[in-house]
Amino acid sequence: MSPRLSGRIGPPAAKRRALAASSRPAFVQLCARFAAAVVTLLYLTSAVSAAAWTPKKAAEANRVVEQFLVHLNASHPDLPEAALSLAIGSHDELLLAKGFGEAAPGVPATAHTVYHIGSIAKQFTAAAVLDLIARHAHLRNGTLLSLDLALADIFDGVEHWTAHGRGPQKHAVTLRNLLTMTSNLPNFTRRPPPATNPWGRIGAPELLSEVKKMRPWGWPNTFEYSNTSYFLLAEVIEEAVAPGEARPSAYYDYLRRNIFPRAGLIETGFIGHYAPGSEVAIPVGRRLRVFDQPSWLKGSADMTSSAADLFAWNSAFMGGRILQPESAALMITGTGRVSPEIYYGMGWFVEYRRDHEVFSHAGIVPGYTSINMIAAETGGDRGWTSVTLLLNTDVAPDDLQNLAKELMRLAQER
Template identity: 30%
Template structure:
């Protein structure tokens, strides 16, 4: 398939739209012809991650209406060996936020709210300490609200049982703000869940219905919608995580628990079509679109990160939810969109997206992934990767090193917060529990992947006289 199912306009129109000037042919930035072998080179970039078992999902690269690369990998449902396809629907986690932001801006254009309205004006009953919080602060993460998804009982209780967004937000009514509203920024899902409740209150409709009327239908997104766990959604991928070296079904997260913040499913084609609709001015007028993509001073607009990559303006958002990892990178001045949707938690979505972006732009790769030392320390230990083979991980300075057979110690470069590549190209992924503990490891080796649990030092000593799995030059 060489074209998406919907017409896509050139995103180079965005600059003219935001300036309020008439659109002329010369306003569209020239676009270099795509490389004839781009799809083969992109597949060669992505396939090693799929072969290693680290990536299962779908990828698209599109430029000015032409699909340069569109491919799926791995299983949508492991129990029945159903493969992912380019049409598979994935949970897109925090990519949802840009749709919620667009809905709020649409309501502002309709005169039903203003971004600088206090949230309490539209949602009576909020705590008095939340009185200074405005809708804009909820959108750009400057409200000071604690992140409800970080509560200890969120994964075991709220994520599985929540029925309304306010049932989730209400868990924080007795919590202190992280900082005075508007004085700093800290990313928080709570604000977007509250925004979903406000949309419901203003429209008198469930959030999914209101979002479809305000944003999704006007954009022509027929495959994007609420990730209702009880609904039968055709071609929906299941999400998977790893525990002690084994794939398992990811714990369920009901859509109400992340409504507005991460409650949508979508497809590759719909997300490319969304960029076309948004950046062409079909969804928002120029003034509203300008607000959405303006850096508020923290590298964030309204539902989108705002920055630069490879010398180009980049509007981006990633997403992570139990069993799923996603990203959409948009280079609006070049009409380039890169989307990575994965149904495994090990998916290094940002690395894949930035590497594909570099390939499309003909630039050297720069991924700039940094993992905090405290996180690396959780990974230090010994992992069984075979009946008589182990791999040991240690921290040296700000990086992990892996030891395999012989004296070789290989430095590891992060490709996400849980996927690393060794100097010889070997990749490994850590199995992570909700509390951050590493319980297993997935290792990419010639002939296939190996996986196994984390073990204690005494067990490691007993395994084959400390025989280690082969890493390094072969």
């Protein structure tokens, strides 16, 4: 069953501001484990719509976050104190948006402080590709972009990107496979190409050249969390010509011009290319040391944003303002099976429950940890609640997961 989106319209940017006054498996496993664990929090709740937000709830949320930061800072006395920004909302209403700690010496964190958001970026990359498909974009040779277009029809030199199924027939790796992480192409942040340096810079053309040497492995169409797939999707964006345009757009430019404005995003950008006026949280603790140079994270984890902007993104996505309904539904329809109860859609992990669904994605990149989560009712009014947390250290991903659980329970408490 494809989840239906509501027809609600999220608050504009001005209203939001007023309301808000390593080259090692850990890099991948932490993201996947973090997101998978977070979606299980709804086992303990029977309804996803937040009850009335009260001053008592706000005070409790403040206490819980402050307690989290006290514990985090005490656990790492050798590091400066961490900053955290959050946004909690329901039914398009921003319930709580604020910052804790200092984003930089003498600069308090706020809901508008900008962080590196890691793999939450995949939601935006997926939306851009689906938008191009819906707009009937084409390649330079006139071939229409489609979900079932083989990558060998987009990139030269990848005729070997096929996999055997049950029998002699070979199956081409397609755009759909990239979006749902079922391409079976090795994850280059887990197994970097031999000729590359995970600690250094690499140009996107060079990285693409190395990725082209990879071969799919494993059972066809099975899930493997892969930054390779979303890097390739960013490259696909740069091969597609949108209607009315003479040539493809750069990946960054397409998102800035065509995706960000639909949600009124004013604090969202890219690592090294921040939105104008961004106050970026300085990372205070870094456990991951690799893949922090361009263009390793292109398309998969190279974006920056604020808690306020990510709530606006959630609101616009659930309100049907980012994509056409059928395209948006694809993003939150489970396709790649992660576990018996958890699937991957397109840029979101998806869990189906009896009366609700959970869409989430975590992010962890050198110096930063993040999570964006939406719990949505099935059918009817399609009410929803979201929790977004951004932290300027990568040393405590599991602790951030537990904090998200507590805040979601609080928002839903009757």
